[in-house]
Amino acid sequence: MSTHTDKLPYFLGFDARSKDAYRSIIDQTVQAVTDSVTDTGAYKGASVEELQNLMEAATIxxxxxxxxxxxxxEVKRTILPNFLRTWSTNYMAHLHSPALLESIASELILSTFNQSMDSWDQSPIATEVEVAVVSELCKLYRLGDDADGVFTSGGSQSNLSALTFARDWYCNTVLGHDVKKKGLPSCYQKLRLYTSEVSHFSMEKSAHLLGLGYDAVRKVPVDNLCRMDVNALKAMLAEDTEQGLLPFCVVATIGTTDYGSVDPVDTLRELCDRYNIYLHADAAYGSGVQMSSTYQDRLGNLGLCDSITVDFHKMFLLPISCGAILIKDRSLFEVFTLHADYLNREEDEEAGYTNLVGKSLQTTRRFDALKVWMAFQCRGKDGFASIIDTCIENAAYLAQAISSNDRFELAIAPELSSVVFRLKGSCEKNKQVRRELLHHHQVVIGQTVYQGRTYLKFTLLNPMVTHQHLDELLVLIEKLGNLIQ
Structure with missing residues (x-):
């Protein structure tokens, strides 16, 4: 029986018919997407119930x-009108960026060719591109000649990889125990990881997955700028060591999710050396600031860290997903190395073929390095510096505007591009203002809790945002606040 799907070729091939179909589908999709963009709003405002009803009515x-x-x-009717528009200057809720145009083109290329980054014979040029990009990143973050890295799905996977390196390194070098072969040592319940109380929740998730449990994660208090309190960490390390516990890793957060606060890696390096423990930098948010000659010093010297989490789908403005884990000592990748006869044969690697599966938690993996390769060449370091500088300076401007308006309260002065503030009054008022903006004004902003109270949040990743627009949004928020009792 003939169906509609018989008319459509399966794949792009060398024949004219499949090329025409590919071109037609791409052209029609581009037309549909551009036709759907009719205003500057970030979201059309449909409710949860309306969207659920759309899906319930569909035959999947x-x-x-x-x-x-x-x-x-059907996509034009139900999906495109209800997308969040990350490029809108009215979108500033999360560390969720708009995507640079050249990186969207790279997505088309990498999806069309669908390379798998586990073995060289599944991704010949793609493998060499990733190796070259990783080498450039190691230079950018000053990790030294023995450094290496691999692309990941994002910050959570990078952090899990780093904490696996830290655990196995400590067990091997300090305890003389091979976790890879023998599993956790008998004293595993004594292992302790230190991270700030406002660090990313992937620390607890990773501790669970590594068999250490949430109790292994020691949350260090923060100072009045939400940075790790080094004196508190010193006291915790001394106390835990005296009690026979085993500190194995400190995680410096280089841009906390809510506040953009940066932990002091230089001081933390000294402490880690004193106690012979691993230092990881979760720079998922702040890593892009390394591009800025003006603000780079706010990060400290990330080259002092044993590993660094880098996310490109935040301040670098690339499409999800795109991250990397970089390590100072490439030998630590032995943690993930396991040979399979069908995949990463030892004789091939001895002959010079690079099989990246030996460096990754994943087997099948996308060619995300192409997005970085194309965007870096297209914009250059100066182009990215301009983007970063604009966002940081917008945050400074907004913080000043909030501080000078007695209707608002500012949580802390921003170090990067996040501004946390609130309308004076009840927590409920601030919650209602955010919902009103979302569903009736096409404006999407964030919400968090600071010192036990509800705060609003602007995460400024879009360099097209102007000071005038920020002023207008503050006026709108103040107006909405006045209407809520």
Whole structure:
């Protein structure tokens, strides 16, 4: 029986028919996307119930396919109008950036060719691109000649990788125990990881997955700028060591999720050396600031760290997903190395073929390095510096505007591009203002808790945001606050 799907080739190939179909589908999709952008809003405002009703009415898996044209029509009707528009200057809720145009083009290329980054024979040029990009990143962050890295899905996977390196390094070098072969040592319940009380929740997740549990994570108090309190850490390390516990890693957060605060890596390096423990930098947020000659010093010397989490789908403005874990000592990747006859044969590697599966938690993996390769060449370091500088300076401007308005309270002065503040009054008022902006004004901002009270948050990753627009949003928030009792 013939169906609509018979008319559509399966893949792009060398024949004219498949090339025409590929070109037509891409062209029609581009037209549909651009036609859907009719205003500057970040979200059309549909409620949870409205979107759920749309999906309940849809037939997800019909007995017979309805064909490309019908599917595109349904996408235009139900999906495109209800997308969040990350490029809108009214979107500033999360560390969730707009995507640079050249990186969208790279997504088309890497999805079309669908390389798998586990073995060289599945990704020949893609492997060499990733190796070259990682080498450049290691130079950018001053990690030294023995450094290496691999691309990841983002900060959580990078942090899990880093804490695996830290655990195994400590067990091997300090305890003389090979976790890879023998599992956790008998004293595993004594292992302790130190991170600030406002660090990313992937620390607890990673501790769980590594068999250490949440109790292994020691949350260090922060100072009045939400940076790790080094004196508190010193006291905790001394106390824990005296009690026979085993500190194995400190995580410096280089840009906390809510506040953009930066822990002092230089001082933390000294402490880690004193106690012979691993120092990891979770720079998922702040890593992009390394591009800025003006603000780079705010990060400290990340080259002092044993590993660094880098995210490109935050301040670098690349599409999700795109991250990397960089390490100072490439030999630590032995943690993930395991040979399979069908995949990363030892004789191939001895002959010079690079099989990246030996450096990754993942086996099948996307060619995300292409996005970085294309964007870096397209914009250059100066281009990224301009983006970063604009966002940091917008945050400083907004913080000053908030501080000079007695209707608002500022949580802390921003170090990067996040501004946490509130309308004076009840927590409920601030919650209602955020919902009103989301559903009735096409403005999407964040919400968090600071010192036990509800605060609003602007995460400024879009260099197209102007000071005038920030002023207008503050006026709107103040107006909405006046209407809520």
């Amino acid at each position: 898996l019909p007995q017979q396919g309805c064909g490309w044209e019908a599917v595109l029509d």
